[in-house]
Amino acid sequence: xxxxxxxxxxxxxxxxxxxxxxxxxxxxxxxxxxxxxxxxxxxxxxxxxxxxxxxxxxxxxxxxxxxxxxxxxxxxxxxxxxxxxxxxxxxxxxxxxxxxxxxxxxxxxxxxxxxxxxxxxxxxxxxxxxxxxxxxxxxxxxxxxxxxxxxxxxxxxxxxxxxxxxxxxxxxxxxxxxxxxxxxxxxxxxxxxxxxxxxxxxxxxxxxxxxxxxxxxxxxxxxxxxxxxxxxxxxxxxxxxxxxxxxxxxxxxxxxxxxxxxxxxxxxxxxxxxxxxxxxxxxxxxxxxxxxxxxxxxxxxxxxxxxxxxxxxxxxxxxxxxxxxxxxxxxxxxxxxxxxxxxxxxxxxxxxxxxxxxxxxxxxxxxxxxxxxxxxxxxxxxxxxx
Numbered sequence: 001x002x003x004x005x006x007x008x009x010x011x012x013x014x015x016x017x018x019x020x021x022x023x024x025x026x027x028x029x030x031x032x033x034x035x036x037x038x039x040x041x042x043x044x045x046x047x048x049x050x051x052x053x054x055x056x057x058x059x060x061x062x063x064x065x066x067x068x069x070x071x072x073x074x075x076x077x078x079x080x081x082x083x084x085x086x087x088x089x090x091x092x093x094x095x096x097x098x099x100x101x102x103x104x105x106x107x108x109x110x111x112x113x114x115x116x117x118x119x120x121x122x123x124x125x126x127x128x129x130x131x132x133x134x135x136x137x138x139x140x141x142x143x144x145x146x147x148x149x150x151x152x153x154x155x156x157x158x159x160x161x162x163x164x165x166x167x168x169x170x171x172x173x174x175x176x177x178x179x180x181x182x183x184x185x186x187x188x189x190x191x192x193x194x195x196x197x198x199x200x201x202x203x204x205x206x207x208x209x210x211x212x213x214x215x216x217x218x219x220x221x222x223x224x225x226x227x228x229x230x231x232x233x234x235x236x237x238x239x240x241x242x243x244x245x246x247x248x249x250x251x252x253x254x255x256x257x258x259x260x261x262x263x264x265x266x267x268x269x270x271x272x273x274x275x276x277x278x279x280x281x282x283x284x285x286x287x288x289x290x291x292x293x294x295x296x297x298x299x300x301x302x303x304x305x306x307x308x309x310x311x312x313x314x315x316x317x318x319x320x321x322x323x324x325x326x327x328x329x330x331x332x333x334x335x336x337x338x339x340x341x342x343x344x345x346x347x348x349x350x351x352x353x354x355x356x357x358x359x360x361x362x363x364x365x366x367x368x369x370x371x372x373x374x375x376x377x378x379x380x381x382x383x384x385x386x
């Protein structure tokens with residue numbers, strides 16, 4: 001091997017790859033080398049092509065990023081041993097289910113070599129899926145000799161990914177016959193954004209929070225957009241109307257690229273949901289409708305109505321956003337009752353004032369003072385005592 005590396009400066013480039021491959025091959029799982037067979041070394045790594053990262057065991061990605069996977073493998077026998085690896089089969093299983101972590105698994109081995117398994121992972125912040133990009137599988141290998149390599153890159157079968165794999169009839173020993181197979185996959189996700197706004201009907205300013213008056217008519221606006229890279233099927237817009245607000249029949253309007261000036265929708269937006277239909281990636285639209293604020297409520301003061309807009313489709317769960325309206329319902333000052341004097345009013349002087357009242361005789365006066373009806377009666381009584 002040492003003589004081989006002295007023959008060409010070009011081969012020094014592969015020394016790093018050799019060391020890199022050896023260091024990472026430890027992470028892969030391998031069966032024992034068969035007696036008399038050849039030792040296979042292999043790894044699987046992934047890079048985020050969109051972000052321009054290096055090949056790693058794990059990378060992070062966003063929706064619509066492209067991940068590039070690299071399978072590196074090598075016959076580790078001596079260059080002059082003549083111990084080729086026969087019928088080497090390479091295949092990768094790429095997960096397609098929705099998750100925030102996608103682990104691709106490599107399986108590689110020949111008839112007379114050990115079998116190696118390795119994995120590489122793509123992580124995302126939201127649930128996504130990995131979609132293999134057809135026609136992106138390429139093999140890079142040496143068609144020359146050990147002393148005079150001739151490296152070529154050619155497209156090979158897509159069966160390497162989620163298929164029966166790709167088989168190499170004979171893999172020669174030594175690092176000048178190491179190979180790589182690469183392929184690409186795209187991060188896919190059904191994602192939708194929703195914005196909920198409100199204004200007093202007739203005003204020009206939309207907001208997420210406003211103040212309004214009793215009896216006002218409000219206009220609600222639900223904006224939505226397909227932020228992902230897959231079509232959203234059976235898109236539905238629904239509004240959870242707060243208790244106390246009354247939907248104005250016939251007020252729903254839909255605006256999108258098909259109807260830039262708006263078209264009337266059904267009144268189902270507050271009754272289970274308004275069906276928009278299938279929505280292509282990048283498409284957006286708006287649903288607006290009116291509601292009436294009551295003129296009075298049972299409890300006076302400030303009352304906040306929180307309105308919830310919801311969007312959902314077959315591929316996604318529910319996404320929602322809110323708008324708030326605060327209304328000040330004034331408290332009524334009670335009118336004091338009018339007191340009507342009795343037809344035969346009691347005298348306003350004498351002990352009677354402390355002896356009787358609205359509820360009868362007082363505890364202090366008792367029955368002993370009930371007969372003292374007036375000042376005149378009092379003087380008369382005093383004379384008699386005298």
